[in-house]
Amino acid sequence: MKFTATKEKLLEGLQQVQNVVSTRTTLPILSNVLLQAGDGSVHLTTTDLDVGVRGSFEAEVEKDGATTLPARRLFNIVRELPSSEIQIDVDGKNAASIRSGQSFFKILGLPEEEFPPLPKFEDAKVVTIRQKDLRDGLRKTSYAISTDETRYVLNGLLFSLKENKLTLVATDGRRLAMVDIELEIPRSQEADIIVPTKAVTELQRLLSDGGDVKVSVASGQIAFDLNQTLLVSKLIEGNYPNYKQVIPAEAKERVTLERETFLNSLRRVSLLASEKSNSIKLNFSKNNIDITANTPEVGEAKESLPVQYKGRDFSIAFNPEFFMAPLRALTEDEVFLDLIDEMSPGVLKIQTPFLYVLMPMRISS
Amino acid sequence: MDDKCSQLWQKLSAALKPQVSADTFKRWFSAVELVGATEKTLSFRVPNNIYQYWIESNHMSALQAAVLSAFGEPREIKFICSESPVEDMETIGVSKENDSGRDSKPSAGSSLGLNPRNTFESFVIGPNNEIAHAAALAVAQAPARTYNPLFIYGGVGLGKTHLMQAIGQYVIAKKKNTKVIYLSSELFINEFIDAIQHNNLVKFRKRYRQADLLCIDDIQFLAGKERSQEEFFHTFNTLFDGHKQIVLSCDRPASEIANLEHRLVSRFEWGLTAELQPPAIETRLAILRKKARGMQIKLPDEIFEFLANRIRSNVRRLEGALMRVASFASLSGKQLTREIIEHLLKDILQEEARTSITIEQIQRKVAEHFDVRLADMTSKRRPASIAFPRQVAMYLARELTKSSLNEIGDAFGGRDHGTVLHACKLVKRRMKEQDNIRQTISFIDSSLQR
Numbered sequence: 169m170k171f172t173a174t175k176e177k178l179l180e181g182l183q184q185v186q187n188v189v190s191t192r193t194t195l196p197i198l199s200n201v202l203l204q205a206g207d208g209s210v211h212l213t214t215t216d217l218d219v220g221v222r223g224s225f226e227a228e229v230e231k232d233g234a235t236t237l238p239a240r241r242l243f244n245i246v247r248e249l250p251s252s253e254i255q256i257d258v259d260g261k262n263a264a265s266i267r268s269g270q271s272f273f274k275i276l277g278l279p280e281e282e283f284p285p286l287p288k289f290e291d292a293k294v295v296t297i298r299q300k301d302l303r304d305g306l307r308k309t310s311y312a313i314s315t316d317e318t319r320y321v322l323n324g325l326l327f328s329l330k331e332n333k334l335t336l337v338a339t340d341g342r343r344l345a346m347v348d349i350e351l352e353i354p355r356s357q358e359a360d361i362i363v364p365t366k367a368v369t370e371l372q373r374l375l376s377d378g379g380d381v382k383v384s385v386a387s388g389q390i391a392f393d394l395n396q397t398l399l400v401s402k403l404i405e406g407n408y409p410n411y412k413q414v415i416p417a418e419a420k421e422r423v424t425l426e427r428e429t430f431l432n433s434l435r436r437v438s439l440l441a442s443e444k445s446n447s448i449k450l451n452f453s454k455n456n457i458d459i460t461a462n463t464p465e466v467g468e469a470k471e472s473l474p475v476q477y478k479g480r481d482f483s484i485a486f487n488p489e490f491f492m493a494p495l496r497a498l499t500e501d502e503v504f505l506d507l508i509d510e511m512s513p514g515v516l517k518i519q520t521p522f523l524y525v526l527m528p529m530r531i532s533s
Numbered sequence: 534m535d536d537k538c539s540q541l542w543q544k545l546s547a548a549l550k551p552q553v554s555a556d557t558f559k560r561w562f563s564a565v566e567l568v569g570a571t572e573k574t575l576s577f578r579v580p581n582n583i584y585q586y587w588i589e590s591n592h593m594s595a596l597q598a599a600v601l602s603a604f605g606e607p608r609e610i611k612f613i614c615s616e617s618p619v620e621d622m623e624t625i626g627v628s629k630e631n632d633s634g635r636d637s638k639p640s641a642g643s644s645l646g647l648n649p650r651n652t653f654e655s656f657v658i659g660p661n662n663e664i665a666h667a668a669a670l671a672v673a674q675a676p677a678r679t680y681n682p683l684f685i686y687g688g689v690g691l692g693k694t695h696l697m698q699a700i701g702q703y704v705i706a707k708k709k710n711t712k713v714i715y716l717s718s719e720l721f722i723n724e725f726i727d728a729i730q731h732n733n734l735v736k737f738r739k740r741y742r743q744a745d746l747l748c749i750d751d752i753q754f755l756a757g758k759e760r761s762q763e764e765f766f767h768t769f770n771t772l773f774d775g776h777k778q779i780v781l782s783c784d785r786p787a788s789e790i791a792n793l794e795h796r797l798v799s800r801f802e803w804g805l806t807a808e809l810q811p812p813a814i815e816t817r818l819a820i821l822r823k824k825a826r827g828m829q830i831k832l833p834d835e836i837f838e839f840l841a842n843r844i845r846s847n848v849r850r851l852e853g854a855l856m857r858v859a860s861f862a863s864l865s866g867k868q869l870t871r872e873i874i875e876h877l878l879k880d881i882l883q884e885e886a887r888t889s890i891t892i893e894q895i896q897r898k899v900a901e902h903f904d905v906r907l908a909d910m911t912s913k914r915r916p917a918s919i920a921f922p923r924q925v926a927m928y929l930a931r932e933l934t935k936s937s938l939n940e941i942g943d944a945f946g947g948r949d950h951g952t953v954l955h956a957c958k959l960v961k962r963r964m965k966e967q968d969n970i971r972q973t974i975s976f977i978d979s980s981l982q983r
Contacts, residue, residue, distance in 0.1 A: 319586060341590030409583030416556065444710075511554035527591045 169233025169258040171205045173225060175246065175268070178254055181212050181225035182243045184397055187370060189239045190216035200236035202283045203256075205229045213286065214239055219367045220286045221374070223397040234280040235262045245273050286400050289391050292384035293357040295329060297349065299394065303375040305336045305347040308522055310368050311493045314340035321406040324362040328408075329353050329385075337411050343490050344414050348521035359385050362408055367401035374399060414525050416513055419506030421479040423457070427503050431495040433471045437461045438488035440469040447485040447529040452477055452507075461488070484510045485529040494524045541575075541603075542567040549599035553592060561588055574609040575600065585612040645705075645715050651698035657823055659816025662692060665807035669696040669780075673703035676711075676746055676778035680805035682769075686783040687809025690849030693782040696809075697748045700780055704746050714741065715748040722754065722761045729760075742771045748780040752801070757792040766797055773800075817841040817851060824852055830859040836869055843878075844885055854878050890981055892930045892944040898981055899926040902973070911946035924956035925974060931957050933981065 182201070190198035195217075202213040206229060213222045235258045242264075246254065251269030258264045262277040306325070314322035319341070326337040334349040363371075367390070374397055375381065382393040385403075392399045434448065441448050442463030451458040457475055462468030484507065494516055495503065506515040510531060516524040545567070550558055561584060569576035579585050588596065589612070600608050653673070658666050665687075671679045683700075685693050701715045721741075728737035741747065747768075755762050772779055783790065786808075787801035812820065818841045825832060836858065844851045861877055862869055875882065896910040903922035910923055923945065930941045931953065938950035945953070964971040 321582070322586070339586075341586040407582075409586060410581055411583065413560070413583050414587060416560075508556060509554055512556050530594070 169203070169205050169235055170231040170256070171210055171227040171229045172253060172255045173210065173227035175249060175252050175254055177225040177227070178246050179243075181210070181223055182239070182246060184223040184374060185212045185214040185221045186239050186243050187373070188214045188216055188219050188221045188366075197236065197278055197282045197284070199238060199240065200278055200283070201239035201242065202234065202236050202280065203258075204234040204280075206232040213283070215284060215286065217284065218364065219370060219399070219401045221370060221397065221399050222286060233258065235264065235277045236280060236283050237264055237275060237277040241275055245275070286398075287386075287389050287391075289384045289386050289389065289400075292386040292391070293329075293359055294382060294384050295334070295351060295353055295357055296380050296382050297334065297351060299375045299379050299381050300377050301349045302334075302381055303372065303377075305334070305349050306368060306372050306375070307497050308347050308494070309336045309338045309345040310365075310372065311497055312338035312340060312343050312345040312524075313365050313368070314338075315365075316340065321362060321404060321408055324364040324404045325368050326408040326411070327359075327361050327363055327383075327390075329357065329359045329361075331358075337408070339409075339411060339414070342487070342527050344411055344523075344525040345494060346411065346415075346523045360408065361385055361390060362404035362406070363390060364401060364404050367399065371399055414513070415523065416506075416508060416515060416525070419508060419515065421452070421477070421507045423452070423475050423477050423505050423507075425473075425475065425503050425505055427495055427498060427501060430473065430503075431492060433459050433473055434488055434492050434495070437469045437471050438492070440467055441488050442466065445529070446487055446489070448488045448491070449483050449485045449531065451481075451483045452479065453481045454478065482510055483531060484514065485531045486514065486526060487529060490526055498522075538567045538570055541570050545599055545603045548603040549595065552595035552599055557592065561592060568613065569611075570608075574611055576611045576613055578613045580614075582614050585614055588612070645701065645713060647698045647701050647705075647715055649702070651695045652702055653699045655823075655827070656692065656695055656699060657812075657816060657820045659812050659819065661810040661812045661816060662687075665692075665696060665809050668805050668807045669700050670703075672778060672780065673700040676704060677776045681773065681776075682779035682781055682801065682804040684781050684783065684787060684801050684804065684806045685809065686786055686806070688784060688811065688847065690847030690851075691809040691811060692848060693784075693809060694750055697750060697780055697782055701746065701748055711745045712743060713746045713748070714744040715750070717750040718752045718754045718765075721749060721765065722758055725761050725764055738768070741768045744772065744777060746778045746780070747772055748782075750782050752781045752783045753785065753790050755793060755797075756790050759794075762794050762797055766794070766800075769797075769800055779804075811846055812848060814841055814845075817844070817848075820848060820851060821855055824855055825859070828856070828859060830863070832858065832862070832869070835871075836874060839871060839874060843882055846885060850881060850885075854881050857881075890933045892926075892934060892936060892941065895929045895933065895981060896926050896944075898977055899923075899929065902977055911944075913946065924960050925977070927953050927956040928960035929974070929978065929981070933978070 185201060189201070198216055200214075202211075204211040204213075205227065208226065208229060209224045210227045210229070211222060211224045213220065215221075245266060249266075249268040249271055251271075254266065254268045256264055256266050258277070262279055264275050264277055266273040266275070310325060313325060317323065322340060326335070328335040328337065329351070330353070332351060332353050334351050334353075336347045336349070338345050371392055374392075374394055376394075379395060384391040384393065388403055388405065390401055390403055437448055437459045438461060440463055441461040445463075448459060448461045451460065455474060455477055457473045457477070458470060459473065460468065460470045498518060500518045500520075502518070504517045506517065510528060512528070514526050514528060516522075516526070546558075546562065549562060553562070564580050564584065565588075566578040567575060568578045579588070593610075596610060597607060600610070653666075653670060656662075656666060665685055668680055668683055669685070672681075672683050685696055687693055698715065701713045704711050705713055724737060728734050749765075755765060769779060781801060783801075786806070787793070787798045790798070818837055821837050821841055825837075840851065840854055840858070844854055857877060858869065858874060861867075861873075867873065897907060899922050900907045900910055903918075903925075905919055905922050909919045910926060912919070915923075927941055927945060930936060930944070931938070934941075936944070938953045941953045942948040942950050960970075960974070964974060
């Protein structure tokens, strides 16, 4: 195998796949990247057996062939090379010679046959989504995925393909984020699946603003085909909890908040939220919110925000980090906060189908 | 739901309703069933796992509080999820752990290894321990403000551990959330070794470096353990820099601990060093009286005086003797006389006598036994007939008193410590070689201790 490519193309290709590379040392082949040269391009594949990514870059291929090379090492070398043209020449023993300008490297790889193949998708259910829609949806929900490994069904994002919409749900038991994306889904293609966090993170990196993504769901597997790149992942087995139970019925009060202003205030006030209780209080009064935090023996912070509010006076406490996460992920100028009372969950909404349920913290009197 | 459970659930929901909002109760708890109740655990059946997740994450404290007010004591709470039986097993296990963690909090004092009897109230103050007591109290009242670190040292059974535990309990009683760690340095070392073995160092460090009050007992055991010393050095610095209180106890002054790094010695001497001395007779009497009152026993004054007089070295032994006398009195029902007590406490009194032997007594006894003049013990003359008894006396002085080589040398007419050392070695060797010498010396030894 022998090919020449520009540094930018090669680096870009490696960047797409190298995050998946396994850190498990038990199977050395998993820390390698599979390179397959032919037909004017080189395909790159990495996998950790749970998630796999396949991408490609343009190259002048002199001799077709395939090999695997240590991904992290190859990436570090390519990144440091000074000249823009890079030639990689692999001999029959999987030793790669990398030439670029005055530099020469030789790194040892493993044979292509040892690399585990990505799963095949037959009899899969297929839907097509606009990349931009999916990327927005992931951004608005993925931060709420649980990291508590004992609740493994929550360690992923629910993709519910039903009733002509894709519903994405993430929850960790204290908050819940949900987005609906309208989509034509034939009855036969409906499915409820849980995509693990790692695949969600990788997918977010790969999705762009233009084009479509073809989603194929087979038993225990999912594939996202983005034309140039392909991401496959195992699914989390089990039933996602009935999240609808969490969403409060009718709200009593609604306030409209300027997202950025409110976020900045929260960030400032939260500097004085104590590590132990980690809560900030919102005190509502006529046309005003006071955001306060105080830590015994440290100090306190307070900020007032004028808002449209005509309801009764009351106070409610939240975990500031949980409140700021959705505000950071959203891009809208205005968000709506729906509240019932100081012991019931608050709900953040925007004009489009999005919902964020946040449990209040107990106010100790 | 059988009758008993449904009754209990009614009682519990009545207690729970004011704790949560009406909507929360209707949404989450109306679908919950109480399916099992034992003395320790309550099992709830929930329709599916979201109930368990959400209640565990958000309403556990309300539920626990309701359990407490309905049944008067905390119970372990388990959820059984009717949907997916496999997962139940796992999550039940988890909730169990969480709960037991929670339950153990109220009785924090005892779980820390603090003896509830060791408080400031039960400590008898005398001129021998005034300073240490005052310092300990000051530290307990304002941790890390006054004396940091507090270094308490003194012989066995003089109250080092008592004072340290009193500090710990005082601090916990005053502020529940304070993180108090009390342990012996030996345990510290063991845990450190364990952490190295299991690659748990981060957890180990987290545990100790986040304490608000760290009490380490018997710090002298750190001597010679280099890695542990280093670890402790960093722990010490982290806590000290974070203005956390450190209390240490030792059986000797810091500077006298052999094989302890200088940087540690200097740090130990940084704050306040307080010495505990053996109690004087008045204090001993006070301790005995207080103890007797605590044990609800009545003894004649003369017995108190006898005990206080004869047992001087250490409080623990004093208490042991009192206990023995008291239990003998209640078991046998006999009138206690001096002779009975003397017989009863024979071994203790003998031990005591050993510590009060003086070099002069030894010299007199040895001189008498070998039939030489007492003045020969200190004279410069050294024919074998005098030199050997003198060496025996030096050897006995070394064995039976706490005097240093130099002090013994001085007591034998200003000889230097090398001479004393030589004498001890020589006598030991001859004791090994010649039976009659060994017998002679052990005879003098036992007659001295009588």
